[in-house]
Amino acid sequence: xxxxxxxxxNWKCNGTSDEVKKIITTLNEAQVPGEDVVVLSPPFVFLAVxxxxxxxxxxxxxxxxxxxxxxxxxxxVSAEMLVNLGIPWVILGHSERRQLLNESNEFVADKxxxxxSQGLKVIACIGExxxxxxxxxxxxxxxxxxxxxxxxxSNWDNxxxxxxxxxxIGTGKVATPAQAQEVHADLRKWIHEHVSADVAASVxxxxxxxxxxxxxxxxxxxxxxxxxxxxxASLKPxxxxxxxxxxxxxx
Ligand SMILES: O=C(CO)COP(=O)(O)O
Numbered sequence: 043x044x045x046x047x048x049x050x051x052n053w054k055c056n057g058t059s060d061e062v063k064k065i066i067t068t069l070n071e072a073q074v075p076g077e078d079v080v081v082l083s084p085p086f087v088f089l090a091v092x093x094x095x096x097x098x099x100x101x102x103x104x105x106x107x108x109x110x111x112x113x114x115x116x117x118x119v120s121a122e123m124l125v126n127l128g129i130p131w132v133i134l135g136h137s138e139r140r141q142l143l144n145e146s147n148e149f150v151a152d153k154x155x156x157x158x159s160q161g162l163k164v165i166a167c168i169g170e171x172x173x174x175x176x177x178x179x180x181x182x183x184x185x186x187x188x189x190x191x192x193x194x195x196s197n198w199d200n201x202x203x204x205x206x207x208x209x210x211i212g213t214g215k216v217a218t219p220a221q222a223q224e225v226h227a228d229l230r231k232w233i234h235e236h237v238s239a240d241v242a243a244s245v246x247x248x249x250x251x252x253x254x255x256x257x258x259x260x261x262x263x264x265x266x267x268x269x270x271x272x273x274x275a276s277l278k279p280x281x282x283x284x285x286x287x288x289x290x291x292x293x
Contacts, residue, residue: 045246047075047262047288048202048269050103050165051082051276052133052250062088065277066095072282074099075289079269081131081165082276086119089129103131103165106139109153121160132157133165133271135187137208140167147190154201155194163200165271166191167250172209180207181228188229189236198241202248204271205229210251212273219260219267222249226266255280258287 057065062084074080083103084092093102104124112120124132134157135150154164168187170180184205195201205225210217217225226247234242249261250271261267272284 044291045244045268047079047291048246048248049080049281049285049288050133050202050204050248050250050269050271051080051281052105052136052271052273053082053084053088053277054105054138054273055085056277057084057088059088059091061277062092063095066092068279069100069282070095070097072285074282074285079288080285083131083133083165090127093128101131102129103133104129105133105136107132107134107153107157107162109149110156121157121162124162125160129162131163131165133167133204135167137167137169137206137211141208147187150187151190151194154191158195158197158200163202165202165204165248167204167206167271169204169206169208169211169251175207175209180225181232184225184229185232185236188232192233192237198237198245202246202269203229204248204250206250206271208251212252214252216252216254216257216261217249219264222261223264223266226264230266253284255283258284259290262287262290 077099080100081103083105108118108120112122134153139145154166157164168184170183174183207217230242246268248269248271249267253270253272254275
């Protein structure tokens with residue numbers, strides 16, 4: 043079965059309530075190629091308003107959640123709370139959290155396992171730094187990140203893997219379609235060998251890092267690339283062009 047195209051919009055720590063309403067109005071009016079393609083991830087404080095205003099064929103994701111059951115963890119938001127609010131998705135292991143907040147492969151994997159156990163769907167982020175790419179260890183890095191997750195989960199149905207090379211995030215230096223395809227294909231091969239042929243065939247691997255309305259079509263044409271996780275451009279009208287690059291897959 044073909045893997046369904048997936049476009050995530052990660053708003054990161056951006057937006058005011060007026061801006062949020064404006065973006066939602068634009069997106070609600072957009073013509074898009076199909077249902078259940080788009081998942082928007084606003085900051086926690088805007089989740090309820092976005093969910094309330096957003097068209098029903100678009101979905102929402104939190105940008106993080108606590109690693110275990112909630113309780114005395116000041117400042118954290120639990121997976122249970124997201125479920126209670128009807129938030130279906132969560133982004134975990136984003137490189138900004140791995141790098142700035144020292145989230146380790148194991149900690150991210152624990153979060154993924156716990157979020158899945160509570161019924162959330164997970165966008166699990168992986169990716170190498172420029173230094174690691176230049177050292178020729180890109181596959182080792184993304185395989186280690188994926189291995190940590192694979193060790194803690196047995197069902198991949200509700201996981202989307204987001205390959206986001208750190209050097210491409212917010213830099214304007216998008217991976218070339220060939221660079222992205224190479225990592226996606228290597229990763230799929232790694233999953234085939236270390237998880238299962240079924241998971242390798244069915245898991246969606248999306249690309250993130252300086253995706254915009256101008257480069258999304260060519261990237262979307264790569265066989266192992268199943269969509270995008272978009273940062274900056276997801277706050278702009280060109281996000282609609284990125285969503286529509288899904289049509290490349292239908293040819
Ligand atoms: O980090 C990203 C999405 O999670 C990508 O960010 P940019 O699209 O702004 O490079």
